[in-house]
Amino acid sequence: MISNADIELPQIMARGLRDRGIVDFKPPQLEALQNGLLNGYSIVVSAPTASGKTLIGEMALVNAVLKGFKGIYTSPLKALAYEKFNEFKSWEKYGIRITISTGDYEVTDEELARLENYDIIVSTYERLDSIMRRNPVWLKKVGTLVIDELHMIGDENRGHIVEMIAIRAKMMGVQIVGLSATIGNSEELARWLGAKLVRSEWRPVKLYEFVTYYLGSSKGWVIHIPSDFMEMDIPNTVGDITEYWILRAAKEGFNVLEFKYSRKAVEELAAKYSHVLCENLSSNDREQLNLLVTKLRESVNDFEYEGLSSLIKCGAAYHHAGLTPEARKFVEEAFRERLIKYVAATPTLAMGVNLPARVVIINTKFFNGRTVTRIPILEYKQLAGRAGRPQYDPYGIVIVAKDSRTQNEALYYVKGNPEPVHSVLWNGEALRRHLLAVIASGEANTLHKLISFFSNSFASLKIGRSVIESKIERTLTLLEELTMISSEGVGKKLTFIPSKLGIVTSRLYVDPITSYIIVDGLTHAKRISEIYYLTLVGMTPDFSEVSINKSVYEYYSNFIDSYDSYEEIPPENLEFKMNDPKVDRLRGFIVGSILRDWISEVPEREILQRYGIEAGDLRVVKENGEWLTYAASIIARTVNMHNHSEYLKLLNERLKHGIREDALDLVKLRYVGRVRARMLLNHGIRTIRDIVDREGDVIKILGENWGKKIVEEARSLTYKT
């Protein structure tokens, strides 16, 4: 039995918790239970990182299952979803069936049917939104929805997805368990959801916030040591605050995490302090790190190895989204094992997996496109929450605002309250996507019903009804112009009917304007080519921004005007402009060029150099290209442009592997990607059949090791067919 629980737990749950070694509940967990978590009451928990929020959600889910319902857990990141999925698996031995659904798996009818067989479904926000739009029958069986990182509802880019999920859950009348960071208006959020609020400041490890500020290169940093901090040997001023903690970390065997909002800066920090570390490593550390570097060689590509190996050899590393997921994982893993003592990171690290360190140093200033701003308190708290590893560290230390110049600048984060979060459903582009989704799914089809649907939104607590009505009406007009919907009847009987294109658009999960741009671009094309298609998908609002440095940008901006004379590219979209139509087109042309290089088998290193991007960025461009060429192919088919559709499908296949058309057959084999496929093709081996027939040649070309493996693969594949 859980020692401090004054609430009776279902037997299976009690057993499961005990098996996991949970002997007592943490304060927020207890409070959630006391507020009726197991009686189906909706609850919003507002508490710091690592205060045991996940378990609250987990108990609610298991409880729902034990009562015969389904439970859904949803999170902002795939990585987080996988992490929770693996954690929740411990309930499988009690007969609870757990599964995961993210963009890595299809939302086919079969997938939807498959999900029916599970009790707990783990998903990302977008995937859950996508599923809810399809309204599978089993949705009625859902009793509990856990929304992790509920404060994301205020996120400019993705908050509207969270809001839509919550609106639907509210309308379904299910128990909602919202797990949120500490925010300024948690009462408001809870009230909106009809939930009880559990607010807690409790942390598993004591946190000491060191107010620190910089007085310039000659005077260094001033440190205000919290009065209740027990160690007396910390100086009041220090020449380099990061260096100070790194030296202690190397000696005492803990680790240090520094956050800064710039990739370049983060790389520079890692380089700078790797030298400091290198001179202070124990021989044991040195040995282990050398071993680690040989492992690095096998885990990441050449250019990332070049960037990281000299740092890791000294026990330092950087971490940002320019790294491939493999490299990021490697750094995280080594840091967790405390082989790497110091990591300088952009906020990726704080958003994603749980990776605490005893000392967290926070830089708070960043450039927002116009001026220098400071991160919100909410974000500071998220970063600070990473200080202190439960079990390993006696306490956590946060160096508050290393880059502040005065005490007050730093104090702002210690004394201030986290900002409130606001709905983003009504600003900008979100509404048109969701309005279409609601109409396409049949959730509502008259003006009256639509207004009543969206009056459940978080925003409607603040926005007047007339504003909502007029926004909805304006957006409906836009959707009609985009031919996503049509209307019938007048006045009260005015009904909206989704077009075929509208239904497909909603299901593909793209912006209606993306869909429109694709149809428009394909309709008006004269001489169509690879670059035309790729630029077209690159121009759509769904293709995420890529940061391109100025010189590359200028080069292409000069190039684009002369380009049309030998290969046509899509014109600027003037009707439904997103930002600046010229800029959209140029951006499309640049990502289109990147994608074309990729499927022309230009070596990866050369692509990165040519466009001044990093391996992780190329990955993102590639993924966007894959998703949107697929979407475009389906869109083309629904408007009966079958030739375009076929060609886009082909491009989609080529993008997956980064190959020319002639390699499509070969890359079906495991262990064969763009490079080996080309090596084989250069020797006239064109098909899987050829590989089987010319085993000797294959081994000569690829070497004994890989050659044999690949011939084996080819054999097993030809036998099957």
Add this chain to the structure above:
DNA sequence: ATTTCACCCCTCTAGACAGCATGTC
């Protein structure tokens, strides 16, 4: 004659989710 150095000006700046089937009278 060559190297060094102080100084100015310019440039640059976080992240990551989504699809996957099929057209008939």
Add this chain to the structure above:
DNA sequence: CTAGAGGGGTGAAAT
């Protein structure tokens, strides 16, 4: 209002 580091160029001083 609110940054800070690095790179490159320039011109003058130092060697």
